[in-house]
Amino acid sequence: MTTNNPQKTVFLGMSGGVDSSVSAVLLKNAGYKVVGVYMKNWSKNLPGMKCPWAEDLADAKRVATKLDIDFLVFDFEKAYKTKVVDYMLDEFKAGRTPNPDIMCNEEIKFKLFFEESLKRGADFIATGHYAKSEDRLLKLAKDENKDQTYFLYRISKESVEKTLFPLADLRKPEVKKLAKEFGLPNAFKKESMGICFVGDVNIKDFLREYIELKPGEIRDMETDKVLGFHDGAVFYTLGQRHGLNVGGGLPYYVVKKDLERNIVFVSKNLNEKDLWAKEIELENIFFRDATEQTEQNIRIRIRHRAPLIPAKFVFTDIKKLLGKVVLEEQIKKPAAGQSIVFYDDEICLGGGIVK
Amino acid sequence: MIYLDHAAATPVSKKVLEKMTPYFSELFFNPSSPYLPAKTVREDFEHAKSVIANSIGAKGNDLVITSGATEANALAFTAVSSESRSGGAKILVLETEHASVLESVKRYPFELIKVDRTGLIDLSNLKNKLSENTELISVSLANNELGTIQPLAEIATILKEEKLRRLKNHNTTPLFLHSDASQGLSLLDINVARLGVDLLTLNAAKISGPKGVGALYISHEVRLKPFVNGGGQERGLRAGTENVAGVVGFAAAVEALKNHSASKRKKYMRLVENLKHELEGASIEPVFLGNKKSRLANFLPVSFPGLDAERLIYKLEERGVLVSTGAACAASKGEASHVLKAIGLSSEEIAGSLRISLGVLNTEENVEEAGRIIREVVDSEFERIKNDH
Numbered sequence: 001m002t003t004n005n006p007q008k009t010v011f012l013g014m015s016g017g018v019d020s021s022v023s024a025v026l027l028k029n030a031g032y033k034v035v036g037v038y039m040k041n042w043s044k045n046l047p048g049m050k051c052p053w054a055e056d057l058a059d060a061k062r063v064a065t066k067l068d069i070d071f072l073v074f075d076f077e078k079a080y081k082t083k084v085v086d087y088m089l090d091e092f093k094a095g096r097t098p099n100p101d102i103m104c105n106e107e108i109k110f111k112l113f114f115e116e117s118l119k120r121g122a123d124f125i126a127t128g129h130y131a132k133s134e135d136r137l138l139k140l141a142k143d144e145n146k147d148q149t150y151f152l153y154r155i156s157k158e159s160v161e162k163t164l165f166p167l168a169d170l171r172k173p174e175v176k177k178l179a180k181e182f183g184l185p186n187a188f189k190k191e192s193m194g195i196c197f198v199g200d201v202n203i204k205d206f207l208r209e210y211i212e213l214k215p216g217e218i219r220d221m222e223t224d225k226v227l228g229f230h231d232g233a234v235f236y237t238l239g240q241r242h243g244l245n246v247g248g249g250l251p252y253y254v255v256k257k258d259l260e261r262n263i264v265f266v267s268k269n270l271n272e273k274d275l276w277a278k279e280i281e282l283e284n285i286f287f288r289d290a291t292e293q294t295e296q297n298i299r300i301r302i303r304h305r306a307p308l309i310p311a312k313f314v315f316t317d318i319k320k321l322l323g324k325v326v327l328e329e330q331i332k333k334p335a336a337g338q339s340i341v342f343y344d345d346e347i348c349l350g351g352g353i354v355k
Numbered sequence: 356m357i358y359l360d361h362a363a364a365t366p367v368s369k370k371v372l373e374k375m376t377p378y379f380s381e382l383f384f385n386p387s388s389p390y391l392p393a394k395t396v397r398e399d400f401e402h403a404k405s406v407i408a409n410s411i412g413a414k415g416n417d418l419v420i421t422s423g424a425t426e427a428n429a430l431a432f433t434a435v436s437s438e439s440r441s442g443g444a445k446i447l448v449l450e451t452e453h454a455s456v457l458e459s460v461k462r463y464p465f466e467l468i469k470v471d472r473t474g475l476i477d478l479s480n481l482k483n484k485l486s487e488n489t490e491l492i493s494v495s496l497a498n499n500e501l502g503t504i505q506p507l508a509e510i511a512t513i514l515k516e517e518k519l520r521r522l523k524n525h526n527t528t529p530l531f532l533h534s535d536a537s538q539g540l541s542l543l544d545i546n547v548a549r550l551g552v553d554l555l556t557l558n559a560a561k562i563s564g565p566k567g568v569g570a571l572y573i574s575h576e577v578r579l580k581p582f583v584n585g586g587g588q589e590r591g592l593r594a595g596t597e598n599v600a601g602v603v604g605f606a607a608a609v610e611a612l613k614n615h616s617a618s619k620r621k622k623y624m625r626l627v628e629n630l631k632h633e634l635e636g637a638s639i640e641p642v643f644l645g646n647k648k649s650r651l652a653n654f655l656p657v658s659f660p661g662l663d664a665e666r667l668i669y670k671l672e673e674r675g676v677l678v679s680t681g682a683a684c685a686a687s688k689g690e691a692s693h694v695l696k697a698i699g700l701s702s703e704e705i706a707g708s709l710r711i712s713l714g715v716l717n718t719e720e721n722v723e724e725a726g727r728i729i730r731e732v733v734d735s736e737f738e739r740i741k742n743d744h
Binding site for chain 1: 665
């Protein structure tokens with residue numbers, strides 16, 4: 001973000017949060033013509049859950065006005081419903097645990113927003129993600145703790161080439177400090193912790209609105225004894241520790257779901273073999289740069305903010321995009337539907353979805 | 356800071372706060388408790404209710420205390436019978452009513468009454484929609500975005516004629532007039548008999564009383580359905596331990612209004628005129644909204660067509676001037692104001708609309724300064740869009 005002769009236009013996704021607001025200032029100070037864009041992806045209020053979109057939009061617009069940059073609203077509600085929400089619901093119904101943020105970046109932010117911005121005259125797009133775009137590659141952000149490449153591994157190569165990540169070399173505390181220094185009105189805004197689009201809402205509460213409750217048994221993995229009852233196996237995730245409605249003593253963990261019989265199997269035994277794996281099978285593998293290599297030594301991240309760990313990646317069927325990662329030691333198995341993201345040093349190579 | 360949004364909220368005055376304070380601490384008793392100190396609190400509560408009621412020409416017992424105007428409006432609609440009848444809607448409401456009316460009424464068969472370009476009720480439209488099944492008409496005393504004051508007495512006369520017709524036809528269906536007077540209370544002399552209303556919503560928050568306290572005046576003919584069940588407080592319609600401090604504060608705020616409305620009206624009319632004059636000098640011609648003759652004296656709804664009112668608000672807030680666009684509740688939902696749509700404004704006019712409402716925090720000097728700042732911001736925003744094209 002240092003060089004910038006004849007003024008280039010950047011369309012910046014603004015959520016109303018601190019990260020994208022600070023990004024706006026940094027881009028403006030670097031000499032870009034910045035156009036702030038609020039992506040309206042979801043505005044539906046569900047019973048007892050107020051969608052925060054209008055307040056977020058107002059926060060974003062307030063910052064844009066203060067900085068005297070243009071501000072637009074792109075309406076992606078329809079696409080978001082079909083590409084992100086429906087995908088998410090289908091995955092849950094199939095007993096898997098999807099990651100809607102990854103889908104949102106792939107389908108909405110770095111596809112629709114990217115295309116629409118270019119159409120309207122943008123030279124670049126920008127977002128407040130902690131990630132780096134360098135030498136046409138997607139790379140880790142300087143702030144390893146905040147790095148968000150886990151959510152970005154599936155975005156297109158062409159979009160990365162034309163994306164600026166103004167926070168690439170900043171740490172979160174520095175960003176917060178800048179927000180205060182710049183006098184940004186949302187410097188103290190709380191980060192949203194729920195599902196991105198419905199605000200501070202627990203995912204299970206959201207799913208209840210769309211997926212029918214279906215009571216079933218909770219059984220002990222070892223003894224097959226019925227320990228209690230659940231309100232729908234699809235609401236449970238492998239390794240999950242809370243909300244099993246079986247009280248007393250050591251915590252139970254979900255170790256298996258039998259969707260056909262609608263049974264959730266739990267265990268107190270953290271060493272239960274179903275909870276652990278050394279090999280993880282993947283599907284829908286996506287390499288940011290096409291590769292013919294059937295085996296390579298990489299580092300992987302199994303969830304956002306998880307440490308990078310060494311692993312061997314093996315393509316088992318390159319045509320069908322099937323493969324696996326083989327680890328040096330056993331790890332707690334990620335749930336089906338979650339993503340595993342590949343890295344070579346600081347370069348994000350791509351990733352796959354746990355089968 | 357110069358506050359120009361008294362239609363949204365008002366500061367609780369020192370006097371009001373002082374009167375309320377003891378009821379949070381030493382006079383904390385439950386008014387329903389059997390011992391003497393509690394009885395004193397009961398008396399204070401009932402006295403406060405009488406003060407509020409007397410100010411509108413009613414008795415303490417005619418009021419049901421609520422958590423605010425929204426709840427009072429919802430309670431008013433329980434006057435409607437539950438049996439279903441074919442033909443005509445049971446409730447008619449003005450299309451420019453506050454969301455608390457428009458959302459509550461959705462539970463019942465209802466129709467909307469039209470307004471003219473100034474926000475005044477279209478009386479012939481009311482007559483056309485009035486059927487022998489109509490049980491309740493709800494028209495606010497003054498609109499919360501435009502300040503347009505409705506001719507309630509004329510509406511009451513139309514309803515009286517309809518009632519007479521029904522008696523002749525041996526039709527015993529009741530017909531009541533409800534009005535939300537949240538916005539009018541500080542400047543208008545309100546008397547339920549003169550207005551001809553059967554139900555009237557009051558709100559402490561708009562008259563320098565506390566938030567979270569309102570009341571519904573209920574005439575003797577109206578039978579409402581219990582809204583919150585419990586210990587039988589508030590005539591059994593709205594149970595729950597009384598908000599003594601809130602009601603005492605409400606009464607104190609009402610007392611402070613007494614006898615001042617005429618001089619206040621004059622003061623605000625003058626300030627609004629000055630402000631108008633200043634804004635007319637802006638580089639973009641302002642469109643003043645609402646009704647010139649029948650408008651709350653402290654209201655100045657204005658549009659700068661072509662400008663973006665939200666940007667104006669943020670620019671003004673940076674310079675210490677607080678104004679609003681449409682009703683705060685509608686704006687936070689991200690929707691264009693239904694009121695401005697109803698009076699037939701173009702989308703450009705709606706997008707450029709500000710609601711300025713004066714009140715206790717305003718003086719000749721700060722309104723003058725605010726006018727200058729608004730004009731400067733409008734001018735610079737106009738420059739900005741001019742350069743874009």
